[in-house]
Amino acid sequence: MTALTLTNVRPWGGDPVDLTIRDGVIAAIGPVGADRAAATDLLDGRGRVLLPSFSDVHVHLDSTRIGLPFRPNSVGPERTLAACIENDRRNWRSAGASVAERATETLGRAIGHGLTLARSYAQVDADCRLERLEGVLAAREAHADRAEVQVVAFPQAGLLLEPGVPDLIDEALRAGAEVVGGIDPCGLDRDPVRHLDVVFELAERHDAAIDIHLHEPGELGLFSAGLVLDRVRAHGLRSRVTLAHAFCLGGSPMDRVAPVLDAIAELDVALTTVAPGPREGLPVRAILDRGIRLGLGQDGQRDYWSPYGTTDMLDRTWQLAFTQGWSRDEDVEVGLAVATVGGRRVVDPSTDRSTPLARGAGTGVGDPADLVLVTGDNATAAVMDRAGDRTVVRRGRVVADRGVLR
Template sequence: MITIIRNARPWGGALADVIMNDGAITAIAPAGPDPAPGGGTVVDGRGRILLPSFCDVHVHLDSSRIGLPFRPHTGSPGVWNMMQNDRRNWRDAEVSMTERTTTTLGRMIANGTTRVRSYAQVDVDCGLERLDAVIAAREAHADRADVLIMAFPQAGLLRESGTPAVLEDAVRAGADLVGGIDPCALDRDPVRHLDIVFGLAERYGVGVDIHLHEPDQLALFSTELIMERTRALDLRGRVTISHGYGLAALPEPTLRELLETFRELDVAWATVAPARTPLPLVTLAEHGIRVGLGEDGQRDYWSPYGNCDMLDRTWQLAFTNGFRPDRLIEHCAAVATVGGRSVIDPSVRLASVDDRPGVAVGDPADLVLVPGDTVTAAIMDRGPDRTVLHRGVVVADHGELIPDGAA
């Protein structure tokens, strides 16, 4: 199926016509009156900027109240306390968990996200109920987005009897990655915690994603243990550190030495653009570290923040890093798009801070048109006039999903 985007500006450049077939970009030519003789579906770019679609590599689809009435925040500080607050409330929401995950994913797609890595909480309290809801959301939007699921022991692995068995059940049920969280600070037994996580990864051939909220030296210790297991099991390119802002607080010589190990073992990093201790994006780019962006929770029982808009989170990434030059702000867009793809697929790379890939012949036809004079202006203004394509098919326009079969 041929699709032609007319009069668009790839990465804010000159007007062009972009031709797609079989889910990939097949040709790019200067804008003209007839970009593809013989017909095809034509999308009017109207001079908008054409970017790779967004890739959210750190989102909790099962932790969302998007579309529901706003409620006051009732959590108290600390991972365990916040998790308990979530437990007390998530079953009492106005609609089912499946409806919440499906609605949230749909809004993400409508705003321009077509690749997602979502966590699904699994523990002795919820069993696989939340995993099943994330799977249902993936199936509901299978023609609009590609979704990977991470089985995530939000409550830790060792504080409640039976959790490792539930985590293994989740991997058996189809989770694409196995997760861990704060091996020292939460479970207080990093060796046993990581042995369970990496043991499941080895046994079932899945990737690993570790939530790391720990402070600097503790985060460093946990990361060194993660690296040991990555090397021992030869899981190069299959391990991700999420958050890890404690590592960003390390002295620069220590951090740079650690990043050499990241590079050697091709360990990726996922950030949600935290307000404090942002990741040093330029330094990570200099070391060739794969970095992606995510939205975390969405107006949930953990936090009132989150709106399903990765362009908004791109602005936050630039803002929290204090970026002002256009090239650095545009780099945030590269991280939010192709950077996320690189976390999922290690064969994809951002070559440098100035690399703007993803809209060239041979690239996947997962694209988003956004309004703006420049890419930086698009990030600053975050206008709603967007058209979203997945595998060369329009799946959303101006904030609304296209019904299946109607594109």
């Protein structure tokens, strides 16, 4: 039986304890120095805050430029979805490194910051075919002992606009992707019935989950969301579908949003956000009050869409708190729970949900030993300061310390 004891750590910034891990789960928590078995490896936590490790459940590892020289954004003044897609397609082959190299570097940096779980999109279209998917799969393999990566076969340029894309998505699912992607059934493909026919048929054929980017705003987005929910109900795919972005839920009146949220809760559809800002940001409290699964992500990172993204989910947690207008510690800690345990629940709906997304989540006896030690007077201070002195543990093994991978 393998064992590791983290000594003098403060779960969620509370009182110091010793925490023992056995066979990949938290086995015991007790007073500092009270019971340290001779056969147990010890890691001095130095009084740092102990949190569940981070989960980035909306990331595009195939488009990152992290680690490469800065390249000014060339989308142009009209930042439409189509313009961003085309800018990426014009440039991704001339990045200066392969997709596999860039994805591996970005994922490694994220692990160094405290991540052990990601859901990454891999663009599949008539231009790149499976090349970008292969790069993401290579990054997943390179870091397989350090992090779990779930891959979405994602038709970024549309599912129906170019010939052969549904067949390529089918091929991607046979090649290693686990999730069927979709995007703006009305706004991009302009044929929501056929778009959703393809997505749900592929999901049933491969027994795969579904993750649909929904950038569509206002009434259009609410209409598309309603169509997706109708399909979930008709196909019996409760707990198998995620709506990513879902800007319409943040930019519409609550009397229109509330019934949609109720249906999302009923069907156990998950939501993910990248904390975009007050106009498009999700109503997090209303979502969590309904028990809806919610995760956080970095989206693209210094890519051909925008210069933002740092690979550090603690940065994105700060952004979530800032854009939600949160100032109280208990609210900021909700953001931390969304960025950690919340993402686990999005990726794996069977994850225990008996603990609410709040202070203390993910650090109790029986919880997975996927953890990160961070510097701070308390959990909120760690979000505000975002210091670099971190130790990352996956399944009871240290996989990174102060940004250096092991």
